[in-house]
Amino acid sequence: MSKRALISVSDKSNVEEFAKGLVEAGYEVISTGGTLRALINAGIEATAVDEITGFPEIMDGRVKTLHPLIHGGLLGKRSNPDHMRQMEENNITPIDIVAVNLYPFKQTLEKDGVSKEEIIENIDIGGPTMLRSAAKNFEDVAVIVDPSDYEKVLNAVQEDRLDIELLQSLAAKVFRHTANYDAMIASYFLGETGEAFPETYTVTYEKVQDLRYGENPHQQAAFYKNPVIKGNSLATAKQLHGKELSYNNIQDANAALEILAEYKAPAAVAVKHMNPCGIGVSKTLAGAFERAYDADPISIFGGIVACNREIDAATANQLSEIFLEIVIAPAFNEEALEILTRKKNIRLLELELHAGATVTKKLTTVNGGVLIQDSDHGSVSADDLKVATKRQPTQEELENLLFAWKAVKHVKSNAILLAKDNQTIGVGAGQMNRIGSANIAIKQAGEKAKGAVMASDAFFPMPDTVEAAAEAGITAIIQPGGSKRDQDSIDVCDQHGITMVYTNMRHFKH
Structure with missing residues (x-):
């Protein structure tokens, strides 16, 4: 009895050559819709699935392969006599090879002006179901989701070496693929429902490249991208x-x-x-x-x-x-x-730069879990600032304060940044205390610190940083405010004629 292959693909790359090779190897090919037409037009003998099932494709193709004659052929274990008996009793022919890839959900999401209806119609149901059925029964069924595997499988068929290692690796790829597909759909609906932190959080990434190593040569690493890239991503550079x-x-x-x-x-x-x-x-x-x-x-x-x-x-x-x-x-x-x-x-x-475009969630792994938070898109304008001191900032100081505030947001905490004339002149990053960061920034700035502005990513717990700023000749400070000892810092500013403004927004970056 000839073996049977089911081929139903959205991506038709090399599918004709693959199907032709299977026919030449003695396989009966069954297919659906556009794939069937493509095979027949290429002169390849193929049978419509609805001829096998005796049931037509209905509901605009939503239902075509969801049938016991198909899934019985995929899931029946050849080594189980009871399965084989039931297949024979129900006229179910085993399906030995499945080549399926899915409706282009990702490509649909990326289309300009795409409608919600089109997005929903590009959620594949029958395809993932066939893939999962075949992959579950990988000991008996070779399942191909990636056209780049056609040649490998065809060579194995021709040389009669479809061994368990190959079959299992193909099944593993299927489950990764369907997990990726479902994660994209879940992400889409998460955006539609507006749920920020649901009961489970599923993400998926696709490999861009292997890297020579990670942070250090003894660490292995690879670069992955979000399948639906939004924002300024190196993956698109x-x-x-x-x-x-x-x-x-x-x-x-x-x-x-x-x-x-x-x-x-x-x-x-x-x-x-x-x-x-x-x-x-x-x-x-x-x-x-x-x-x-x-x-x-x-x-x-x-x-x-x-x-x-x-x-x-x-x-x-x-x-x-x-x-x-x-x-x-x-x-x-x-x-x-x-x-x-x-x-x-x-x-x-x-890299094409999109103004203000960036990721909406930040993920940080910890042992046994992951921390998820909104990305820090917080910003302030001149109207948001509260002047805490007697002296108001000049227009020039105000411009430099806002420049510095945008910059200090991206410095590792504890963060102090000095700026003058739309230029950073001193950066103190990642110190265990704020005065330590301030001393680094002030030393780096040197004489440039005179007349400069200072930005702090968080409030001053004590006035020592302001005292250091005054000694360096800094004339204006921007910081969140909110310390129990704010008044101590305000008093030092007033004593030295420094203007200090509050943002009421913190920018910790750990």
Whole structure:
């Protein structure tokens, strides 16, 4: 008795060659809808599923393979005499190979102007059901969900070596695939219902590439992407030049993109170890990068630079003068590419930047679980600020305070950042106490601290940071406020003529 293969695919890549090979190997091919038409048009003998079941496709194709003659053929265990008896009694023919891939749900979600009705109609029911049935019975059924596996399976069929290792690996891929598919559907409905933190939280990612190693050479690593990418993602970047990205490169580059999203004017961000070492805003990109570089010309060495405008020759000449791991921009003009590609190893990434677009949830793994929180999209405008001191900020101070507040949000806590003239001049990050971060930022700024502004990601528990600011010549401070000892800090500010404004918003970043 000939063996039977069921083929029903949305992605018809190489399906005709696969079906032809199966027919030549003595398989009877049964199929549905568009796949059946494609096979017949290619001159491949195939039988419609409804001829097998004796029941027509109904409800616009919603019901076509959900039938005992199909699923009995998939689930019946060949080694179980009782199963085989029941199959014979019910005229169920075993199905030995299943090639199915699913309605393009992800592609449908990504379409502009797609309707809810179209999204719902692209939730596949029969396909996942057949895949799961076949994968459950993998000892007897070869199940293929990925067209790239056709050749492997066909070779095994032709050489009579469909062994258990291959069958089980194909089944494992199926369950990963259907889990991924269902996770995307669950995510879609989560957005529709507006539930922030449901009773279970299912996420799925698709591999972009294996990485040479993780944070350190003894750690293995890979880069995965969200199947439906929203926001400014490195997974969509086009690499124009340079070596493959490393784990640490990706971490730092992502941090740079998150900072860059804060600024609308021409801006350049330099990042080292996921902290900004320099941020500059100016009327031109070259001017912005010059400020970012001058902010910390030591730390930028070996760092990552992200820009929110096309890289021109003037900016490229500046970039080429120092060692950088990566440069990210929405575009590079021809002259800039000619200049920068002279450096063999610099990685140039072209990435279309969407203003304000970013992920909505942050996930952090802990032993045995995961922490999930909203992304920190908090921002303030001049109207949101409360002046806590006697002196009001000048317009120039106000502009620099808001610039600094956008920047300090992206510095690891405890965070203190100094700024002047739309340029960071000192960054204190990740210290165990706030005055420690302040001392680092002030020392880095040096004489530039005179007349500068200070931003703190959280309130001052005591006035020592304000006292250090006064001694350095800082004239304005922005911080959340809310400490029991706020008045102590206000008094020091008033004593030294410093203006201090409250945001009523904290920006811890651990």
